Amino acid sequence: MAATQVIRSEWTKIRSVASTLWTLSLAAVVTIALGMLISALSASQFDEMNAGDRSTFDPTFISFAGMSLGQLAMIVFGVLVVSNEYSTGMIRVSLAAVPQRGAFLFGKISVAAGLALVVGLVTSFVAFFLGQAMLGEHKASIGDTGVLRAVIGGGLYMTLIAVFSMGVAAILRSPMLSLGILMPFFFLISNILGNVDATKKIGRYLPDQAGSKIMQVVPSTGDDAPYGPWGGLAIMAIWVAAALLGGYVTLKRRDA
Template sequence: MANTGRVVRSEWTKIRSVRSTLWTLAAAVVVTVGLGMLICLLVRNTFDDLSVRDQVAFDPTMTSFAGMTLGQLAAIAFGILVISNEYSTGMIRASLGAVPQRGVLMAAKVAVATVLVLIVGMIIAVASYFAGQAILGSSLSSSIGDPGVLRAVVGAGLYMTLIAVFAMGVTWILRSPMLAFGILIPFFFMISSILSAVAATRKISYWLPDQAGSMIMSVVEPVNDRPYGPWGGMAVMGAWVVAVLLAGYLVLKRRDA
């Protein structure tokens, strides 16, 4: 137990000593909250121009989290950098020499990074919600006490966290920042969106991690045939995260550093 504690402290030292990883989290806060505020302002100024159907389906809570679309890029970058920095610098050899129990090393790194991004993710979720609702104004905004709103706020923080952990697992599999960025960015920002926009592949997109997980941020139930609700979607996303972490562990265990 004492050895595990030392490994955890070592991983915390590694993460906070690399400025690029911390800057990505700072960027996530600024981009997500700022973009959400901007979109809320645009919605407030153009709401009367929307069709009656769109006004009825308007979700003020989800609108506050509109910045998550771009903010998750910073979360992905954080997840990739946390893992790839050791491979890029060759420090992974020293880390494995100091901690030959690879499961302990991986668990400590994931635990420290997850706690850090969870704290930042919750700050982003709370700030995005309250800033967005303030801009929308009393006539359009929701209240934190309204049904489903608190769940959406907490879920937004969890979503940001799981996106980062998913990126960690993928990077452990690939062991290359270029490959990880080259796969994850197109996957989340192109492939996922295209599959969800095409009728023939829309049902497939329901089972992708971002499409499933983002349901947690919705309060006004969308009109679709998804076989799960908000927490069910989060469970689907969690299953993806567990799968890539397991695959990452197998790669770490079986391949030389």
């Protein structure tokens, strides 16, 4: 089957499964709504902040506060895109139609990643502009130094989270097992490693912590990471590439 036919087939699969589209919609709504709420709260409390907090006040990053929950839906989307076929047994039919397993996986990942990128970028820009509206006089402008990079980076971050989840799902081939590992990894283990003094140097190289630096314009207090915004995103991309490689090797060596 030609590459264009594989991509068209994968697009049809994703579009026909309501749960995958709903998770993308949820990612956008949660990210935007929570970002607006926290931006409004930050604006109301700005006058009560001390000089240190005001010096590190990052209006751009605050508008992305909802990203921490929005990425949950992106993880679910990435897992469902890949593992749905294993849980339903349709993977056998798919591989019979596309025997070249590399082409099959590439087609699936490219279509899902493209969709995640569109949703991620739209979500990031909307979250930024609505968040800044909530911040009022404390807002940042899209033309300020580093802001456009941070906004585009927010969309890239959401996309990479989804693609990383796809790679993990391709390795584990089970939606429950994949979510059972990814959820604690991002929402428990990463936070613990990143906030405990003894493990901070390890935590800063985890995909979410390294990647989120792309969304920061004002460095936070005590930020001594040896990489910048694009360096952090590159570290995240390495994690994603490793997950995809693992998924490809697993698909290549195991039976459907």
